[in-house]
Amino acid sequence: MKTVGYAAKSEGAQLGEYTFERRDLRDNDVEIEILYCGVCHSDIHTVRNDWGGSKYPVIPGHEIIGKVVSVGENVSKFKEGQLVGVGCMVDSCQQCESCKEGLEQYCENGMVGTYNGKDEHLGGHTFGGYSETVVVREKFVLKVPENIDAKGAAPLLCAGITTWSPLRHWKVKKGDKVGVIGLGGLGHMGVKFAAALGAKVVMITTSPGKSEDAKKLGADEVLISKDEEQMKKHTGSFDFLLNTVPVKHDLNPYIGLLKRDATMVLVGAIEPLEEMHGGLLITKRRNVAGSVIGGIPETQEMLDFCGEHNIVSDIEMIDMQNINEAFDRVTKSDVKYRFVIDMKSLKN
Amino acid sequence: MKTVGYAAKSEGAQLGEYTFERRDLRDNDVEIEILYCGVCHSDIHTVRNDWGGSKYPVIPGHEIIGKVVSVGENVSKFKEGQLVGVGCMVDSCQQCESCKEGLEQYCENGMVGTYNGKDEHLGGHTFGGYSETVVVREKFVLKVPENIDAKGAAPLLCAGITTWSPLRHWKVKKGDKVGVIGLGGLGHMGVKFAAALGAKVVMITTSPGKSEDAKKLGADEVLISKDEEQMKKHTGSFDFLLNTVPVKHDLNPYIGLLKRDATMVLVGAIEPLEEMHGGLLITKRRNVAGSVIGGIPETQEMLDFCGEHNIVSDIEMIDMQNINEAFDRVTKSDVKYRFVIDMKSLKN
Numbered sequence: 001m002k003t004v005g006y007a008a009k010s011e012g013a014q015l016g017e018y019t020f021e022r023r024d025l026r027d028n029d030v031e032i033e034i035l036y037c038g039v040c041h042s043d044i045h046t047v048r049n050d051w052g053g054s055k056y057p058v059i060p061g062h063e064i065i066g067k068v069v070s071v072g073e074n075v076s077k078f079k080e081g082q083l084v085g086v087g088c089m090v091d092s093c094q095q096c097e098s099c100k101e102g103l104e105q106y107c108e109n110g111m112v113g114t115y116n117g118k119d120e121h122l123g124g125h126t127f128g129g130y131s132e133t134v135v136v137r138e139k140f141v142l143k144v145p146e147n148i149d150a151k152g153a154a155p156l157l158c159a160g161i162t163t164w165s166p167l168r169h170w171k172v173k174k175g176d177k178v179g180v181i182g183l184g185g186l187g188h189m190g191v192k193f194a195a196a197l198g199a200k201v202v203m204i205t206t207s208p209g210k211s212e213d214a215k216k217l218g219a220d221e222v223l224i225s226k227d228e229e230q231m232k233k234h235t236g237s238f239d240f241l242l243n244t245v246p247v248k249h250d251l252n253p254y255i256g257l258l259k260r261d262a263t264m265v266l267v268g269a270i271e272p273l274e275e276m277h278g279g280l281l282i283t284k285r286r287n288v289a290g291s292v293i294g295g296i297p298e299t300q301e302m303l304d305f306c307g308e309h310n311i312v313s314d315i316e317m318i319d320m321q322n323i324n325e326a327f328d329r330v331t332k333s334d335v336k337y338r339f340v341i342d343m344k345s346l347k348n
Numbered sequence: 349m350k351t352v353g354y355a356a357k358s359e360g361a362q363l364g365e366y367t368f369e370r371r372d373l374r375d376n377d378v379e380i381e382i383l384y385c386g387v388c389h390s391d392i393h394t395v396r397n398d399w400g401g402s403k404y405p406v407i408p409g410h411e412i413i414g415k416v417v418s419v420g421e422n423v424s425k426f427k428e429g430q431l432v433g434v435g436c437m438v439d440s441c442q443q444c445e446s447c448k449e450g451l452e453q454y455c456e457n458g459m460v461g462t463y464n465g466k467d468e469h470l471g472g473h474t475f476g477g478y479s480e481t482v483v484v485r486e487k488f489v490l491k492v493p494e495n496i497d498a499k500g501a502a503p504l505l506c507a508g509i510t511t512w513s514p515l516r517h518w519k520v521k522k523g524d525k526v527g528v529i530g531l532g533g534l535g536h537m538g539v540k541f542a543a544a545l546g547a548k549v550v551m552i553t554t555s556p557g558k559s560e561d562a563k564k565l566g567a568d569e570v571l572i573s574k575d576e577e578q579m580k581k582h583t584g585s586f587d588f589l590l591n592t593v594p595v596k597h598d599l600n601p602y603i604g605l606l607k608r609d610a611t612m613v614l615v616g617a618i619e620p621l622e623e624m625h626g627g628l629l630i631t632k633r634r635n636v637a638g639s640v641i642g643g644i645p646e647t648q649e650m651l652d653f654c655g656e657h658n659i660v661s662d663i664e665m666i667d668m669q670n671i672n673e674a675f676d677r678v679t680k681s682d683v684k685y686r687f688v689i690d691m692k693s694l695k696n
Contacts, residue, residue: 098608106608106632108584169633236456260446260454263635269626276624278617281638284454285517287611288636290629 004346005131006320007057008047014324015047015130017346018057022135023121027074030141032084037129038063038154038313039339041185041246042088044327046116051270055116061129062088062114063157063340065150075138083150085142085303086134087157088293090114090126094139102297104140130320132346142300145307152312155185155338156303158293159313163190163242164302165294166265167197174198176239179223181254183210186244186267188314188337191217193302194242196309202234204241204254213336217314225253236260236284244268251288255280263287313338319345352694353479354668355405356395362672363395363478365694366405370483371469375422378489380432385477386411386502386661387687389533389594390436392675394464399618403464409477410436410462411505411688413498423486431498433490433651434482435505436641438462438474442487450645452488478668480694490648493655500660503533503686504651506641507661511538511590512650513642514613515545522546524587527571529602531558534592534615536662536685539565541650542590544657550582552589552602561684565662573601584608584632592616599636603628611635661686667693 007018025031043060045051064086068078078084089111092099096108104111112118115128128134144153163186172178178199180190187203194201195218202221203214211222223230231253238257241264248271254264255276266273266288280286294302306312314337318326326339355366373379391408393399412434416426426432437459440447444456452459460466463476476482492501511534520526526547528538535551542549543566550569551562559570571578579601586605589612596619602612603624614621614636628634642650654660662685666674674687 103608260451266626266629270630271627272623272625275620275622276636277620278614278638279619281614281636282618282640283638285637285639288624288629289633290626290631291633292630 003131003133005059005127006323007059009057011049018059020127021122022133025070025072025135027072028138029072029135030068030075030078030138031070032066032134032136033069034064034066034129034132034134034343036065036151036154036343037061037341038158039326039330039341040158041330044330055125058116059127059130060115063154064129064134065144065154077138078141083144083146085144085153085157086114086136086140087161087299088114090136090140103295105293105295130341140296142303144303147307148310149312151317151340152315154340155313155315156306159185159189159338161294161299161302162186162267164193165298166242166267166291167193168298169291170240170263170265172197172199172240177237179204179238179241179257180244181241182244182268183214184244184333185338188217190242190244191219192311196311238262242267248273250274252277252280255286255288258284258286260284263289266290315340317342321345351479351481353407353475354671355407357405359397366407368475369470370481373418373420373483375420376486377420377483378423378426378486379417379481379483380414381417381481382412382414382477382479382691384413384499384502384691385409385689386506387674387678387689388506389678392678403473406464407475407478408463411502412477412482413492413502425486426489431492431494433492433501433505434462434484434488435509435647436462438484438488451643453641453643478689480691488644490651492651496654496658497660499665499688500663502688503661503663504654507533507537507686509642509647509650510534510615512541513646514590514615514639515541516646517639518588518611518613520545520547520588525550525585527552527586527589527605528592529589530592531562532592532681533686536565538590538592539567540659544659586610590615596621598622600625600628603634603636606632606634608632611637614638663688665690669693
């Protein structure tokens with residue numbers, strides 16, 4: 001079926017309207033009319049080919065909220081009119097150990113990204129949510145609670161699950177002292193989730209200007225990482241650190257904040273980091289780990305939790321036509337905390 | 349009591365004979381005649397003040413095997429003539445959470461090192477095992493199985509427990525694929541223990557010349573880390589990596605060897621490491637951790653295990669008078685795999 005979206009046609013190009021082919025519905029597919037799509041920093045990295053390997057045209061978007069338009073013959077979980085979400089993956093092998101455990105994001109044969117993934121059906125590569133419609137295998141479609149704001153729910157599909165998954169995997173619980181490093185799209189969700197899980201949340205940031213906002217989001221305390229005195233006071237006191245910093249940085253001051261046997265998880269910096277001091281890990285049996293998005297079962301768990309606790313992302317709505325300006329603002333961290341595209345604007 | 353040992357009197361000085369004061373026996377102390385003492389790389393670092401903060405004279409030695417000479421009034425676990433060991437610690441606060449869990453090496457108030465620790469009794473600092481006798485609080489004295497070679501048992505007290513503790517903490521079990529990185533004093537014990545625990549052991553080394561030795565020690569396979577083809581074959585396949593490399597190095601090729609959710613533990617490099625790539629951790633939820641020696645209960649557990657499995661260190665015996673030459677050889681990794689001082693030589 002012909003679908004209209006917004007694409008970057010080559011490296012460095014601005015995004016503009018683009019008509020392309022979506023596959024026709026298969027037996028286990030769900031056709032979704034896209035209502036809202038969040039703007040993730042990964043969208044920008046892919047459009048700009050920052051990580052290499054981008055395939056053009058790039059139609060980004062993996063924080064998709066929409067309504068079911070039609071379903072394939074064998075689809076049982078969804079019906080027309082239902083509010084649903086699609087995140088960073090639209091398929092995986094379903095055969096490997098990771099898939100069997102519901103950790104499709106670690107599929108040993110490689111999960112299929114919502115955009116720039118390998119399109120097994122039409123050939124070429126997949127196109128994301130900056131578009132009118134999307135056709136997705138039932139297994140990779142999420143139910144979105146009807147009681148939460150659908151616009152604010154869009155970023156849950158990437159920023160949300162990226163922070164939820166490690167908080168759950170490392171078993172953050174009531175009373176734990178949890179530090180969230182960096183207050184952006186990921187960090188603001190990390191604060192909300194950690195607080196809702198009952199942790200004592202400390203926002204760790206280089207910017208004193210973010211203190212008030214961090215507290216509004218649920219942080220009990222704000223720690224300015226450039227203030228050596230403050231950092232010293234918190235040495236060896238954290239049960240868990242969620243590090244959302246998206247660029248190369250020095251891990252050592254943060255590692256020093258961990259208790260014995262505690263873990264800092266990187267969810268942002270998919271790149272080389274500055275020199276890490278082995279002694280900081282060795283002297284307290286500390287751990288540094290990484291985590292990427294989350295599996296389908298835990299994404300559904302997160303959405304259900306958001307329904308129960310009325311959690312959504314803090315967003316700024318934009319029209320599709322303003323996407324290039326939005327990209328520039330994301331690059332300057334000038335958004336609180338996520339842009340969401342109102343897909344109706346595509347019809348303007 | 350007057351005791352004779354070997355000390356470095358200042359930074360850069362050669363070790364030579366030195367007479368000093370040991371404390372008199374307290375109610376809960378054990379007096380030990382030292383039979384053998386292993387030569388650990390830390391001894392050299394401390395003598396040479398490589399880590400800063402060394403206090404002179406330094407009398408090194410924390411791989412001590414000896415016979416009980418006398419015991420304090422309240423000592424119940426030990427009696428005259430018994431074979432015992434002393435490792436890297438001679439005291440800790442016994443009050444903090446780590447001490448209560450039997451993890452005295454992570455004592456929140458700082459454990460007392462066997463040498464260069466704070467001497468609470470005579471003032472100044474503690475003196476180690478390159479000497480005739482040592483007086484140690486009962487709690488920090490270990491029973492050594494009588495069936496194993498007492499000379500080869502000395503290095504168990506540091507090289508042994510340093511590798512045993514992480515293998516146990518990260519629950520290495522039968523059938524796990526375990527990589528031991530680096531074949532020196534620590535690495536050779538790591539191979540022996542991992543093999544005895546039933547793991548499939550791969551020695552990972554830069555030196556093809558070490559293959560035969562590694563297999564003799566119990567490795568099932570040898571992986572030459574400079575061979576990119578070989579490394580590629582093992583990508584994502586290890587359940588656990590024990591990294592014994594004692595100097596700054598690039599962690600990335602090793603991190604890539606880990607399975608999803610698997611851990612590499614550093615036990616050697618108490619210093620800054622080269623740039624680590626965040627993406628390697630993130631894409632498979634891998635962990636990098638550190639670990640230092642082990643607690644008293646797990647040290648006893650290890651010694652008992654060595655008794656059951658007849659495990660000791662591979663050693664080369666030296667006289668006390670040859671210690672300076674031995675230091676130079678350790679620095680050049682010219683020892684298989686640990687020097688042990690025969691303390692009788694002190695009386696020559």
